[in-house]
Amino acid sequence: MTAVLTQRALNRATLARQHLLARSATSTIDFVTHAYGLQAQSPTAPYFAAWARLERFEPQQLSDLILDRRAVRIVVMRGTVHLLAADDARVLRPLVQPIMVRDLAQNALYAAGLRDIDFDELASVGRELVEQSPMTLADLRPIFAQRWPDRDPAALAHGLRNLLALVQVPPRGVWGRSGQPTLTTLENWAGKPPILEPSPDDMLLRYLAAYGPATVLDVQAWSGLTRLGEVMERLRPQLVTFRSESGAELFDLLDAPRPDAGVTAPVRILAPFDNVLLSYADRTRIMDEEYKKSVFTINGIIKPAVLVNGRVAGYCALSNAKKAAKLDVSMFTQPAKTHLAAIEREGRRLLEFAHPTVENRDVHIHPL
Template sequence: MTVLSTRALGRALLARQHLLARTDLEPAALVHHLGGLQAQAVPQPPYLGLLARLDGFTPEQLTTLIEQRAVVRIALQRGTIHLVTAEDCRTLRPLLQPVLDQALRTTFGKRLAGLDLTALAAEARALVEEEARTFQQLGALLAAGRPDRDPAALAQAARCLLPLVQVPPRGLWGRSGPAAHTTAEAWLGRPMDPSPSPDDLVLRYLAAFGPAGAADLKKWCGRTGLGPVLRRLAPRLLTFRDERGRPLYDLPEAPRPGSDVPAPVRLVAPFDNLLLSHADRSRVLPEEYKGRVMSQNGIVLGTLLVDGLVAGTWRLTGEREVTVQPFVPLARADREAAEAEARRVLAFAGEGGGAVRIEEVA
């Protein structure tokens, strides 16, 4: 069985993430290919995630897709808010319902003990389909008939039980707004897919993040029990091993460039799934830098990629500035490339005259 080095796995991941070379795909097509973009924070991550991967991308392109309901913000992978296409919302949300069920049991189980969750879901659905509501508003309304219950727990139960989308202007570049929710069915005018295929979930993950194993798949989506699906699909897949001997699966037609293929400097968005979708992140994130990129309270900083690996962090601030903090001294060519990428971010943000600051390594 062929062994793929960590560097080769990194190049394969970057190739199918369109971080080796930018693509001219339509934004909605790229959102679909990636299985969505993490969008818990607003509004930057999904916009900057697309910018890193697309040629000629502008904020208006994604804003229009959100306003036209072609893409939506909804709790999906790992129970976090993702931006996905309308069709993916209809299939991924039912497939990832077990993730939300587990979150409901572990986080709010005691506060919801003895509650008729079916009746709660029906009441919550009627309320948010009457008008989009924040969780604070929804919790207060649900608690009106349940005075002995915690309103916040009731609202979070509704979030787990129902496919709730965040409606605009939430998440729009330069505007945003409160996180108000309605059901995906009401917003899209279509029902959820009644029989989505877990096979498709696995195959789509491999297309965007492979080669990978069962532990990686779980890390990406949060759902357990997909290992048997992966093994059942094995006859249709190629099988490899990593340097530790762990089995990896991949689509035969997926790109696997050689480990010596050049990887350009890139500024990867905060909370990007590039860093959140493998049990072993070392294909792009050296272990010694994990604590400098990911905080204990779940914050994931924007990252600087040099030669295919995280080599620093970066941020776009409200002061019309991009600040890059390398972890190691940068070669002159890499420093110039990082500055060019930062200028590209400023132009995207409408701050073409803004400042780029590349900090010196202490």
């Protein structure tokens, strides 16, 4: 009979994979590789994700990976920007290309402007331009308008974004700096081309290492891909399976950590757009469904969530002025006194990380 993983046991396994039960002493590049994609719609989000999970993390450690081209910002899972180890980007970008191709025909803003365009020609022209010198999509539009005067140049620029594996080059994504998303090809930037016909089997195994145990639907929600059930079936002999309390079949690596359900989970403050909230079809392992509307806003922003006893118990907002920084924490229910003290301690650590030179730091905790 297949063993049942209780909701709490599933939660603890997830937190262990995500280094949220205890901060890890691993190197920053090893963490980025293990995470297999840090959501990077916000340029600073990967830094806060690393801070929540690593001991003695300093922003420069991650900035150096970007500047040294060992990590890249690139559109991959779900058609959104992630920070990845460059070698992982070479694998994942080709695997998620079906998402990008589908968007060319379905995008509400740009599909009409791309209809019947010669995609090979667009990709060839665009590749030559961005490999000569990195360019923004706005830079490309007037050039495309001259070559294709009867086409919407914004649609053509969007089409190029989907057709090629494009990375956002520094200073975009470097801590303490700013810049528009300026693009060149992954091959041009990292010195190696995307892998031809990469294995989806390896992708699923890497996902389980960072996010398991998980269902097929969970993997599909994380990646944006479909029809992964046949891949999981192929991998079944080398995996272990469980049942969730709701009866769903969960797959996992044989030797992956699955701590006892009684293990204590510390207070943690997640990053904006944190992947632990975005990588499952069923998020109830870490968040009650009723709280989603408060954390996932209608304009696409995903707030930094506060974990208490391993579950989303609130969210926070960070603000600062020249001499003061504030963390405003909104809790869904009134926390116990011990949890209040832990939230304040973690909040102050976050303020010290984000604003080390600010004189005054204040953590304000209140119920919604």
